[in-house]
Amino acid sequence: MNWMDMTLREFQDALASSDPTPGGGTAAAVALGQATALTQMVARLTLGKEKWQEGWSAAEEAERISAKTYVRSGELAQLDSDAFDQVMAAFRLPKSNEDEIQLRRNSIRQATLKASEIPYETVVLGMELLSCQESLAIHGNGNAVSDVGVAALLASAAVKGALFNVEINLQSLPDEMGAEMRAQVPAIRMECSEISRKIMHAVHERMAQ
Numbered sequence: 001m002n003w004m005d006m007t008l009r010e011f012q013d014a015l016a017s018s019d020p021t022p023g024g025g026t027a028a029a030v031a032l033g034q035a036t037a038l039t040q041m042v043a044r045l046t047l048g049k050e051k052w053q054e055g056w057s058a059a060e061e062a063e064r065i066s067a068k069t070y071v072r073s074g075e076l077a078q079l080d081s082d083a084f085d086q087v088m089a090a091f092r093l094p095k096s097n098e099d100e101i102q103l104r105r106n107s108i109r110q111a112t113l114k115a116s117e118i119p120y121e122t123v124v125l126g127m128e129l130l131s132c133q134e135s136l137a138i139h140g141n142g143n144a145v146s147d148v149g150v151a152a153l154l155a156s157a158a159v160k161g162a163l164f165n166v167e168i169n170l171q172s173l174p175d176e177m178g179a180e181m182r183a184q185v186p187a188i189r190m191e192c193s194e195i196s197r198k199i200m201h202a203v204h205e206r207m208a209q
Contacts, residue, residue, distance in 0.1 A: 025080035028161035033073035035154035055139035119162035126159035149203035
């Protein structure tokens with residue numbers, strides 16, 4: 001069953017079970033979806049409202065980014081679980097001779113690389129979503145600024161959580177596999193923290209007005 005077809009209770013029960021999937025990568029993608037939905041809500045509460053006209057451009061940008069992230073985040077939630085299942089399937093391949101051992105090793109590595117690439121996409125989309133939230137917090141509908149704050153917290157959790165999944169998978173691969181992702185992880189983590197701090201500051205400043 002697709003995780004996005006479950007009720008919230010069913011999904012939480014699945015997360016709480018002893019099964020390895022869904023796991024942290026799926027939860028991170030779901031958090032991204034929730035962050036996206038909240039961002040869309042604030043954008044739609046801003047657009048067309050004369051009182052918040054100053055925030056229309058920020059809302060339009062948030063809508064543009066959210067439009068592609070809304071559906072994709074749900075797909076990534078399922079793909080993350082599927083990728084882990086493929087890694088486990090590769091580990092179960094036979095290894096009774098050298099050819100089988102080599103085939104099994106290559107299959108494990110390719111499946112593990114894929115299991116790194118999927119959460120990395122969650123990271124990229126989460127960073128893009130974060131990029132529009134500060135302006136929305138400053139200029140969007142002031143009555144919903146706390147919702148921007150929650151959206152930013154969820155987006156930040158999605159990014160940092162997905163980064164954990166990227167890193168743990170890359171650790172088991174040769175350095176040349178996933179080299180670009182490996183090189184980007186530290187900078188992304190720092191940038192995520194910095195953007196998140198700015199958004200939190202903007203939210204608190206707006207709430208104090």
